[in-house]
Each structure stands twice: as structure tokens, then as C-alpha cells.
Amino acid sequence: MIYLDNAATSWPKPESVYQAMEHCMRHAGANPGRGGHRMALDAGRILFECRDTLADLFHIEDPNQIAFMLNATDALNTALFGFLNPGDHVVTTGMEHNALARPLRCLERMGIKLTVVPADPYGEVAVGDLEAACTGGTKLMAVSHASNVTGTVLPIEKIGQISRKKGIAFLLDAAQTAGVEDIDVDLQGIDLLAFTGHKSLLGPQGTGGLWVRENITLKPLRWGGTGSNSESDLMPDIMPDKLESGTPNTVGIAGLNAGLRFILEKGLANIRLQENELRQKLWTGLAAIPGVIRYGSDNPEHKTGVVSFNIKGLDSGKVSYLLDRRFAIATRAGLHCAPWAHNSIGTLATGTVRASIGCFNTAEEIDLLLEAVRNITDTEGSSS
Numbered sequence: 593m594i595y596l597d598n599a600a601t602s603w604p605k606p607e608s609v610y611q612a613m614e615h616c617m618r619h620a621g622a623n624p625g626r627g628g629h630r631m632a633l634d635a636g637r638i639l640f641e642c643r644d645t646l647a648d649l650f651h652i653e654d655p656n657q658i659a660f661m662l663n664a665t666d667a668l669n670t671a672l673f674g675f676l677n678p679g680d681h682v683v684t685t686g687m688e689h690n691a692l693a694r695p696l697r698c699l700e701r702m703g704i705k706l707t708v709v710p711a712d713p714y715g716e717v718a719v720g721d722l723e724a725a726c727t728g729g730t731k732l733m734a735v736s737h738a739s740n741v742t743g744t745v746l747p748i749e750k751i752g753q754i755s756r757k758k759g760i761a762f763l764l765d766a767a768q769t770a771g772v773e774d775i776d777v778d779l780q781g782i783d784l785l786a787f788t789g790h791k792s793l794l795g796p797q798g799t800g801g802l803w804v805r806e807n808i809t810l811k812p813l814r815w816g817g818t819g820s821n822s823e824s825d826l827m828p829d830i831m832p833d834k835l836e837s838g839t840p841n842t843v844g845i846a847g848l849n850a851g852l853r854f855i856l857e858k859g860l861a862n863i864r865l866q867e868n869e870l871r872q873k874l875w876t877g878l879a880a881i882p883g884v885i886r887y888g889s890d891n892p893e894h895k896t897g898v899v900s901f902n903i904k905g906l907d908s909g910k911v912s913y914l915l916d917r918r919f920a921i922a923t924r925a926g927l928h929c930a931p932w933a934h935n936s937i938g939t940l941a942t943g944t945v946r947a948s949i950g951c952f953n954t955a956e957e958i959d960l961l962l963e964a965v966r967n968i969t970d971t972e973g974s975s976s
């Protein structure tokens with residue numbers, strides 16, 4: 593199998609991730625923070641270490657401001673429902689994933705005011721338009737760092753500067769960038785950082801987190817046991833306990849920590865360079881195949897390893913199916929849970945085929961994908 597669906601979930605994982613999870617299951621599988629025996633302490637240490645490694649990666653001063661979550665969706669819901677009240681104004685973009693769009697639409701029905709700043713047909717959002725949308729009453733700018741449809745990376749440092757200048761909080765959805773792009777919460781003026789563990793952070797599904805700047809208070813999304821302040825039937829007011837009710841995914845977090853260590857050892861810049869080279873090879877290779885339509889701008893700068901395309905006259909689902917069945921190449925077809933983004937680039941009716949590169953892909957695999965696309969256009973395309 594040639595796996596090019598890394599924007600959905602990365603695969604394979606580094607060998608150390610599998611080992612860390614098995615080790616945790618076998619030797620540290622107790623409940624962290626809930627007991628004083630040595631196995632519970634070992635489990636607690638896994639959470640502590642992973643929070644520390646995440647803080648290193650995102651340049652976070654206090655690891656305790658990071659709460660573990662199920663995924664980016666969980667983190668975004670916690671941030672949005674915990675921060676916003678009826679009457680608050682939020683600015684977002686026309687490229688967002690449903691993980692941000694749906695809770696925002698739900699909150700809109702509950703009385704928040706929402707401005708969706710449109711993207712151009714290449715999936716680019718002008719920072720000036722975002723700034724202009726921030727009125728006197730805007731409380732939050734909520735944007736994804738990179739589109740999961742076109743791979744376009746937003747200039748978040750500039751957005752952070754606007755949010756600082758205007759006194760607006762900045763929520764970043766880093767689902768597509770954590771583990772490949774540089775994220776520095778202070779330098780980039782981020783106030784709330786939502787990330788998922790199972791994509792470029794190379795951890796397993798069921799992991800992720802939310803970092804909350806110290807001056808921000810969130811209402812919890814869930815209430816329950818935390819292993820702390822147990823004499824009280826109210827939630828503790830300290831991070832991360834306040835946002836972490838119930839037994840965490842310790843096994844998953846052990847795997848996530850191993851994924852993070854792999855990234856730190858390999859170097860973010862090296863991973864990015866390698867993925868960019870493969871992306872560019874795929875992007876230019878597809879341009880040379882008659883009948884292929886690519887989406888997004890031609891500018892190779894500020895792109896993740898995501899490439900969306902279609903073959904003229906062929907359904908995106910059929911192309912992805914043929915790639916899998918005939919060539920054992922895994923891609924994803926359709927709307928990728930991002931109807932706003934497809935509306936922006938004009939593919940809401942058709943969807944796209946998405947090939948997404950991860951840190952274990954090779955140039956040979958990209959050549960094989962290009963050969964397979966060429967074969968499908970020759971045998972099935974409208975020009976055949």
C-alpha cells in the first residue's frame with residue numbers, strides 16, 4: 593500500500609510509537625493521578641512527560657496549561673463553547689473544516705455573531721480582509737493554520753499581530769500543521785491552540801490537546817472526576833484538571849509522546865523540507881498530465897503536503913477508488929469535511945481527490961502515483 597492520506601491520519605507511525613503504546617499497556621496501564629501505587633505513578637509520569645514535550649514543540653512556558661483532548665475537534669469545541677457567550681462576535685475564514693464551522697454555526701444559533709471572511713478561488717484569505725472584519729466588539733479570531741483541502745498555510749504571525757493590536761483573542765486550529773510548521777505561541781500571538789495527535793504529530797487516534805493562555809478562563813465542556821480536589825462536587829479551577837474530566841487516554845498519550853520525540857529528533861525543518869519537495873514533485877507532475885485539474889495557488893511557498901486534484905469528466909470518488917483498487921494507492925475523495933473550503937474553490941458539487949504526503953513517503957511513491965493518474969486519464973478520462 594502506498595499511503596497518501598496523511599492529512600486524515602498519518603500512517604505508518606515511527607516504530608517507537610508502537611513500542612511505547614505496548615509498553616504502557618503492559619507495564620504502566622494503571623489510572624494516572626488517581627492512586628499512589630507505583631503503576632499509577634508511572635502512568636502519571638507518561639502524561640507529565642508528554643505535556644512537557646508538547647510544551648517544547650510549541651514553545652509553551654507552562655505545560656500545565658495544556659489539556660489533553662480526544663482530537664482537534666474536541667479541543668476546538670472546548671475552546672469555543674468555553675470562551676464565547678451570546679452577543680460575542682467571532683471572525684473566521686471561508687476555508688475552515690467542519691470541526692470549526694459546525695460549532696461556530698451552532699453557537700451562532702445560540703446568539704454569537706459570526707463573520708466568515710471569504711477566501712479567493714485559490715483558497716487564499718487576505719489578512720487585510722480579516723483585519724477589516726474585526727469590529728469594536730470582536731472577541732475572537734478563529735482560523736486554521738492550513739487548509740486540509742488546498743494545503744494553503746495562513747500567515748498566522750500577522751494574524752496574531754492584529755489580534756494583539758485590537759485586543760482580540762486568537763484561536764488557532766493547528767490540526768494540519770502541528771508537527772510540520774513552526775508553532776510558537778508567544779511569537780505568533782496565539783491565545784488558544786487546538787491540535788490533534790494522530791496526523792503530523794505521529795501519535796495514535798484519540799489524542800490531541802488544547803493549550804490555553806494563562807489570562808484566559810474557559811468554562812469546561814465536561815464535568816467529572818479529576819483525581820484532584822475530590823472533597824468538592826465542583827470542578828477544580830486549575831489547569832489542566834479543569835478541562836480533563838475522566839480517565840485520560842494514557843496509552844495513546846504514551847504513543848503521542850514517542851511521536852513527538854521522533855519529530856524533535858528528526859527536526860521540524862527537515863520534515864517540512866522533505867514533504868515540500870515531494871509536494872512540489874506531485875504538483876508539477878500532475879500539471880503535465882492532460883485532463884488533470886489542480887486546486888490551490890501555484891505558489892509553492894506556504895503549503896503543506898496536501899494536493900487536491902480532479903480528472904476532467906471523472907468523479908473524484910471513482911478516481912480514488914481506482915487508485916486504491918488498481919494501484920494500491922490510498923487517497924481521499926469528496927469534501928474532506930470542509931464544505932466551506934470547497935465552496936471557496938468551486939468544488940462543492942464535485943469534491944476533489946486529495947493526496948496528502950507524510951514524513952515516510954518517498955519520491956518513488958510520488959512517481960507511482962503520477963503513473964497511476966496518467967493510466968486512469970488514458971483509460972477512463974474524457975479524452976480517452
Ligand SMILES: Cc1ncc(COP(=O)(O)O)c(C=O)c1O
Nearest residue numbers: 663664665689691736740767788
Ligand atoms: C483543518 C482541520 N481542523 C480540524 C480537523 C479535525 O481533526 P480531528 O478529526 O483530529 O478532530 C481536521 C481533520 O482533518 C482538519 O483538517
